Amino acid sequence: MMIKIEQEDNSLTKGLHQFFKRLLEMQEIDALFLPVRLKDSSSIMPSLVTDPAQIENAVPLSPAFPLNSGRMVSRLSYKESGRKTAVLLRSCEIRAFIELIKLKQGSRQELILIGIDCPKALTLSDYTAYMEKDPLEDDAYIQKVFSEKNETLNGFNFSSACNTCENPFPVNTDMNILLHGVDLSNGMMVESGSEAGQKILESLNMQQTSMPEKREEVVTQIKEVNSKANEAMIEDITEKTDSISKLNAFFDRCINCYNCRNMCPVCYCKECVFNTDVFYHQPVQYHQWAEKNGLVKLPTDTVFYHLTRLAHISHACVGCGQCSNACPSDINVFEVFKSVAQTTQVAFEYSPGIDENDPPPLSVFNEREFEDIVGIK
Amino acid sequence: MGTFEPVIVAFVCNWCTYTAADLAGTSRLSYPTNIRLIRVMCTGMVDPQYVIKAFLEGADGVLISGCHPGDCHYINGNYKARRRIKLLKEILPRFGIEKDRLRLTWIGASDGIEFAEIMTRLNDQIIEMGPSQTRLNKAI
Numbered sequence: 001m002m003i004k005i006e007q008e009d010n011s012l013t014k015g016l017h018q019f020f021k022r023l024l025e026m027q028e029i030d031a032l033f034l035p036v037r038l039k040d041s042s043s044i045m046p047s048l049v050t051d052p053a054q055i056e057n058a059v060p061l062s063p064a065f066p067l068n069s070g071r072m073v074s075r076l077s078y079k080e081s082g083r084k085t086a087v088l089l090r091s092c093e094i095r096a097f098i099e100l101i102k103l104k105q106g107s108r109q110e111l112i113l114i115g116i117d118c119p120k121a122l123t124l125s126d127y128t129a130y131m132e133k134d135p136l137e138d139d140a141y142i143q144k145v146f147s148e149k150n151e152t153l154n155g156f157n158f159s160s161a162c163n164t165c166e167n168p169f170p171v172n173t174d175m176n177i178l179l180h181g182v183d184l185s186n187g188m189m190v191e192s193g194s195e196a197g198q199k200i201l202e203s204l205n206m207q208q209t210s211m212p213e214k215r216e217e218v219v220t221q222i223k224e225v226n227s228k229a230n231e232a233m234i235e236d237i238t239e240k241t242d243s244i245s246k247l248n249a250f251f252d253r254c255i256n257c258y259n260c261r262n263m264c265p266v267c268y269c270k271e272c273v274f275n276t277d278v279f280y281h282q283p284v285q286y287h288q289w290a291e292k293n294g295l296v297k298l299p300t301d302t303v304f305y306h307l308t309r310l311a312h313i314s315h316a317c318v319g320c321g322q323c324s325n326a327c328p329s330d331i332n333v334f335e336v337f338k339s340v341a342q343t344t345q346v347a348f349e350y351s352p353g354i355d356e357n358d359p360p361p362l363s364v365f366n367e368r369e370f371e372d373i374v375g376i377k
Numbered sequence: 378m379g380t381f382e383p384v385i386v387a388f389v390c391n392w393c394t395y396t397a398a399d400l401a402g403t404s405r406l407s408y409p410t411n412i413r414l415i416r417v418m419c420t421g422m423v424d425p426q427y428v429i430k431a432f433l434e435g436a437d438g439v440l441i442s443g444c445h446p447g448d449c450h451y452i453n454g455n456y457k458a459r460r461r462i463k464l465l466k467e468i469l470p471r472f473g474i475e476k477d478r479l480r481l482t483w484i485g486a487s488d489g490i491e492f493a494e495i496m497t498r499l500n501d502q503i504i505e506m507g508p509s510q511t512r513l514n515k516a517i
Contacts, residue, residue, distance in 0.1 A: 126494070376495050376502070
């Protein structure tokens with residue numbers, strides 16, 4: 001089922017506000033989780049909203065992407081709350097959340113997942129600069145980004161995760177808000193993706209419509225462009241890190257702050273091995289390393305940390321790019337992860353965040369598989 | 378410069394391959410001393426980071442060896458190990474650590490002779506590959 005959301009006062013954002021308000025006023029839905037411009041500031045942060053009057057501060061279409069909200073939705077849903085929440089997420093946030101559901105760190109039971117054609121995001125540092133230098137109104141932003149399809153916005157960089165994203169269109173949701181391939185001057189569209197979603201859309205009693213003809217063509221086109229950018233990015237980063245000495249150089253500014261891990265929505269351990277005593281070395285250990293090699297850089301275990309994280313979670317990497325955003329040393333962690341994730345995901349024929357019944361590859365096995373890697377002849 | 382003596386770290390499971398090594402010893406068979414055995418209870422407990430750490434600190438080869446499929450003392454630890462080795466074999470070559478430096482075998486408790494033979498073969502093959510780049514360029 002597909003319904004139409006009209007513009008309100010010539011504004012897409014206000015049109016969406018109306019839609020969200022109607023959702024929140026429904027008896028079945030107790031709260032809405034979506035990006036909101038906070039009071040007395042210009043910061044846009046994901047927020048849990050219960051008062052319909054607050055919806056007018058919601059900013060569903062912006063280049064702000066302070067964190068992957070998949071992790072926040074996991075906090076809202078890992079136990080029952082007795083309340084139904086509709087959550088508005090980007091595609092990579094939904095995929096991250098689905099991965100967390102597989103690890104029993106979240107549940108869809110009390111949620112209505114609303115996907116939206118991704119409005120792209122600036123890198124966190126560029127977003128801050130952009131906001132200081134007369135940013136576009138919410139609507140002007142989306143019009144510009146959808147019509148021009150540039151890799152930058154008024155000179156500010158979109159996250160390379162967004163420019164190389166092969167899945168900017170959410171799947172496996174209860175409903176999706178469609179913007180691409182839709183004549184926006186005429187409003188937006190919402191497509192149901194599940195029975196629960198359909199029921200809600202039906203009870204809203206809004207004007208029904210059908211899939212615009214142009215949609216499929218536009219979707220394929222965007223995927224192709226991004227996929228091409230992705231290939232180029234992977235080729236480039238692989239060349240930059242294809243030996244241990246190059247890898248050492250790539251990560252040499254790493255200060256072991258673990259921000260990339262903390263912001264990674266699929267780095268799921270409650271307690272990370274890198275926070276344990278295993279890495280609280282004896283002082284003599286550092287001396288031994290130094291004596292063996294003439295010098296040892298501190299902090300130690302940086303490349304080790306990144307390689308271990310690659311081994312532990314690259315199969316689940318949804319490519320949101322928040323690891324690069326989180327890095328205070330400006331290391332492009334994301335590109336290394338994406339390039340390795342591509343390899344490991346192909347090796348295990350695994351697509352993270354698509355199907356919640358597809359188990360994480362390292363949690364299962366078949367008796368007869370990968371027999372070619374066994375043995376020394 | 379002398380001949381290249383590689384460092385090979387072998388994670389062997391308590392129930393099969395370690396027992397085979399023990400049998401090789403009591404049978405007075407010899408195998409290259411370049412191979413350092415680390416006994417673990419099961420290959421299923423070898424976290425990828427153990428392997429990564431060995432390579433980053435300069436190991437020229439890493440072997441994981443456990444019970445034959447179906448013989449695992451803990452039912453299925455060796456199957457899990459196989460997936461992890463598959464994973465590492467995808468990741469490590471991307472950063473210049475060749476696929477063949479990381480090996481996986483199944484050596485049963487009664488295969489003392491086979492154990493000594495396989496270790497000799499592994500040592501020869503690693504010598505042929507030459508030193509690992511992490512030997513000169515440690516990533517601590």
